[in-house]
Amino acid sequence: MTGRIALSLVVLSMLGMSLSGCLAVAAIPVVAGGAVARTATDDQPGPSVEVETRPDAAASLPDAGSAQLTSLDIVDVDNATPGLAEPSVPPMQSPEITEFIRYSTEHAFAFSKGEQPMTTAVLRDPSALNGERLDCAPEDEREPAVLIDLDPGDEAFSEGSPLPDPSVALSLKVLRSEGVTIAWISKNSAATADLVRDALNRSGLDPEAEDTLLLMRYPGDRKQTRRKEFAAETCLIAIAGDRRADFDELYDYITNRNAAIELETLINNGWFLIGDQPESYSSIETPVDEPAPDPALADVQAPGVEGTTTPDEEQEQ
Known part of the structure; x- marks a missing residue:
C-alpha cells in the first residue's frame, strides 16, 4: 500500500512540474486491492470510500521500485488547433453582379418617384447602332423590371448549366420588395418550364x-421577340447576360465590332455582362481578311439595314 502511494506521489509531482505553460495528458491507472481511502481533520476520521477490488489488476501492478513513467503527451496550449472549425465566409458577389444590382435599385427608386421619363435598356433603333434607348414615361404606369439571361454563351440552358451566384438572391429579394419584376429568359422551349423553375428554386434565386x-412558345420564336414584348409590358431598366447578343440580337449580325463601338457605353449602364466567362469586347471578331473600316462607314448586317433581311422578313418570304 505504501509503495503504491509513493508511486502516485512521484507521478503527481512530475506532472505538477511539467504543466507550467502546457497542458499535460497522461493515462495513469489507479488500482487498489480491497483498500479504504480515508481523510482526517483534527484527528477525526473522514468518511470512508469503498473501491472495487480487481485482483487481476492488483497482481499486474509493478513494484514501486521498478515503476517508470514511460510517456507523457504534452500539448502546447498556445499552438493547439481549435476543436471547432472556423465559420466559413459567405461568397461575395462579383463586381458585375454588384453593379447590376446597384443600377437596378437606383433606377427603380427613381422610377417610383414618377417625376420624369426613365431610360430603359432597350434600343430605340437597333440598326442605327447609336445607343439611343427607349424611355418609360411616368404616365405609362408600367412596373420597373430587370431581365437576366440564363443561357450559357449561345447554348440553351440545361440542368447542368451554371447559374448566377446565389449570393445575389438577397439582392433580388430586395428588388422584389421594391416592386421590381424579375424575369429570366432562355431559348429553351416553354415545355421545359419546370426544369428552369426548379433550378431557380433550388438555387434560392427564386425560392x-x-x-x-x-x-420560346413555338418553333421560330426568338429571344429578341420575347424581350421586346416584355419591354412593352414593363419598364425594362436593366438586362444581364454573358454575351452582348443577350441584350439585342443585332450582335449576331455584326461583321465588324467597330460598327457597334457606340453601344459599349451601355455596358454597366443598362447592359451588364455577368457569368463565369462573360464575353469580352475583343471576342467580337472582325474578319481578318478585311481591314476595319471607319465606324461611320462600317458595313453592318443587322436587322433593318438595307441589303439584309430580318428573321421576320425571311418568314414572310
Whole structure:
C-alpha cells in the first residue's frame, strides 16, 4: 500500500512540474486491492470510500521500485488547433453582379418617384447602332423590371448549366420588395418550364417561384421577340447576360465590332455582362481578311439595314 502511494506521489509531482505553460495528458491507472481511502481533520476520521477490488489488476501492478513513467503527451496550449472549425465566409458577389444590382435599385427608386421619363435598356433603333434607348414615361404606369439571361454563351440552358451566384438572391429579394419584376429568359422551349423553375428554386434565386419566365412558345420564336414584348409590358431598366447578343440580337449580325463601338457605353449602364466567362469586347471578331473600316462607314448586317433581311422578313418570304 505504501509503495503504491509513493508511486502516485512521484507521478503527481512530475506532472505538477511539467504543466507550467502546457497542458499535460497522461493515462495513469489507479488500482487498489480491497483498500479504504480515508481523510482526517483534527484527528477525526473522514468518511470512508469503498473501491472495487480487481485482483487481476492488483497482481499486474509493478513494484514501486521498478515503476517508470514511460510517456507523457504534452500539448502546447498556445499552438493547439481549435476543436471547432472556423465559420466559413459567405461568397461575395462579383463586381458585375454588384453593379447590376446597384443600377437596378437606383433606377427603380427613381422610377417610383414618377417625376420624369426613365431610360430603359432597350434600343430605340437597333440598326442605327447609336445607343439611343427607349424611355418609360411616368404616365405609362408600367412596373420597373430587370431581365437576366440564363443561357450559357449561345447554348440553351440545361440542368447542368451554371447559374448566377446565389449570393445575389438577397439582392433580388430586395428588388422584389421594391416592386421590381424579375424575369429570366432562355431559348429553351416553354415545355421545359419546370426544369428552369426548379433550378431557380433550388438555387434560392427564386425560392417562391414568383418570377417571370420568358421561354420560346413555338418553333421560330426568338429571344429578341420575347424581350421586346416584355419591354412593352414593363419598364425594362436593366438586362444581364454573358454575351452582348443577350441584350439585342443585332450582335449576331455584326461583321465588324467597330460598327457597334457606340453601344459599349451601355455596358454597366443598362447592359451588364455577368457569368463565369462573360464575353469580352475583343471576342467580337472582325474578319481578318478585311481591314476595319471607319465606324461611320462600317458595313453592318443587322436587322433593318438595307441589303439584309430580318428573321421576320425571311418568314414572310
